[in-house]
Amino acid sequence: MSYEKELAAANKAASLAARLCQKVQKELLQSDVQSKSDKSPVTVADYGSQALVSFVLENELSSESFSLVAEEDSGDLRKESGQETLQRITKLVNDTLLSDGSFSVSSLTTEDVLRAIDRGKSEGGSHGRHWVLDPIDGTKGFLRGDQYAIALALLDEGKVVLGVLACPNLPLVSISGDSQHSSHDEVGCLFFAKVGAGTYMQSLDGSSPKKVHVSTTENPEEASLFESFEAAHSLHDLSSSITKKLGVKAPPVRIDSQAKYGALSRGDGAIYLRFPHKGYREKIWDHAAGCIVVTEAGGVVTDAAGNPLDFSQGRYLNLDTGIIVTNQKLMPSLLKAVRESLDEKNSSL
Ligand SMILES: Nc1ncnc2c1ncn2[C@@H]1O[C@H](COP(=O)(O)O)[C@@H](O)[C@H]1OP(=O)(O)O
Numbered sequence: 001m002s003y004e005k006e007l008a009a010a011n012k013a014a015s016l017a018a019r020l021c022q023k024v025q026k027e028l029l030q031s032d033v034q035s036k037s038d039k040s041p042v043t044v045a046d047y048g049s050q051a052l053v054s055f056v057l058e059n060e061l062s063s064e065s066f067s068l069v070a071e072e073d074s075g076d077l078r079k080e081s082g083q084e085t086l087q088r089i090t091k092l093v094n095d096t097l098l099s100d101g102s103f104s105v106s107s108l109t110t111e112d113v114l115r116a117i118d119r120g121k122s123e124g125g126s127h128g129r130h131w132v133l134d135p136i137d138g139t140k141g142f143l144r145g146d147q148y149a150i151a152l153a154l155l156d157e158g159k160v161v162l163g164v165l166a167c168p169n170l171p172l173v174s175i176s177g178d179s180q181h182s183s184h185d186e187v188g189c190l191f192f193a194k195v196g197a198g199t200y201m202q203s204l205d206g207s208s209p210k211k212v213h214v215s216t217t218e219n220p221e222e223a224s225l226f227e228s229f230e231a232a233h234s235l236h237d238l239s240s241s242i243t244k245k246l247g248v249k250a251p252p253v254r255i256d257s258q259a260k261y262g263a264l265s266r267g268d269g270a271i272y273l274r275f276p277h278k279g280y281r282e283k284i285w286d287h288a289a290g291c292i293v294v295t296e297a298g299g300v301v302t303d304a305a306g307n308p309l310d311f312s313q314g315r316y317l318n319l320d321t322g323i324i325v326t327n328q329k330l331m332p333s334l335l336k337a338v339r340e341s342l343d344e345k346n347s348s349l
């Protein structure tokens with residue numbers, strides 16, 4: 001199975017969704033809504049991105065029966081209080097489709113938008129094909145004007161077979177600790193990977209794709225760590241204890257969203273650790289695209305016990321403790337350091 005048509009549709013859908021999100025983020029920052037903690041523009045971008053991706057996939061693949069596992073649903077937009085937001089989302093989606101020029105549709109109605117969003121209710125699973133979407137991954141980064149990603153993947157019989165990460169604010173040059181990048185660097189990366197065919201990166205503006213590869217370093221002293229910007233999302237103390245054991249010298253690089261997987265896939269840094277607080281359940285849309293982008297670039301993604309992630313069990317991942325990502329050479333020593341640090345943490349409780 002080549003998944004050629006599916007990959008082209010996914011790239012188009014994620015790129016258009018990125019365009020919609022960029023517009024909302026720009027307006028959000030200009031109107032300084034952030035400081036008023038009014039989350040509505042974020043909601044607009046989340047919903048708009050999901051509606052757009054759902055619509056583009058259906059349109060490009062002319063498939064009536066496709067299944068989509070995605071984060072948002074239209075419940076709040078169907079209420080009286082959601083009508084104004086729904087109008088804004090519908091306008092955003094239509095303006096974005098119009099800006100592309102390749103769609104012959106006249107405008108989508110609000111009902112079309114609601115239907116497109118609700119496509120995302122699928123439960124996924126181990127049989128058949130399921131698209132998996134996080135319309136905005138890293139909402140907190142999006143609000144801050146920092147990193148976020150549109151993450152889209154395809155599962156076939158429970159396995160991730162393609163993944164696309166659109167990272168509108170990620171510099172095209174390396175962001176690892178040892179390289180300097182400035183506010184003048186061009187931003188906007190699209191990573192895409194297909195099973196058995198490697199990982200590629202291009203600019204969101206459409207430059208020619210380049211094949212990327214994870215860092216091949218075996219030396220932890222040369223390796224830097226990526227982790228969540230938000231301390232509430234991952235235990236920074238635990239990753240610090242792990243990297244210290246391993247001998248990592250560089251300070252951690254903290255950024256939001258699956259942009260971490262993208263950056264890792266092109267060799268910025270060599271390790272990504274994610275240890276959520278107790279009780280948090282990871283969702284498949286937060287890792288499916290990132291996982292194939294890294295593994296097709298030569299990396300390894302496992303849980304803390306060293307098992308590969310299983311995307312076939314519905315909307316959630318059932319994990320042992322956390323997610324660890326690195327290259328093949330560093331993985332054995334990283335797993336050992338993870339085990340030791342977890343044992344120490346557990347024995348001190
Ligand atoms: N308490 C939490 N622990 C771990 N991850 C979380 C938590 N709350 C939200 N997230 C998810 O972390 C992801 C962002 O990760 P990162 O920290 O790498 O930027 C988002 O998908 C976000 O979910 P959501 O998509 O529902 O906002």
Ligand SMILES: [Mg+2]
Binds near residue numbers: 137
């Ligand atoms: Mg998310």
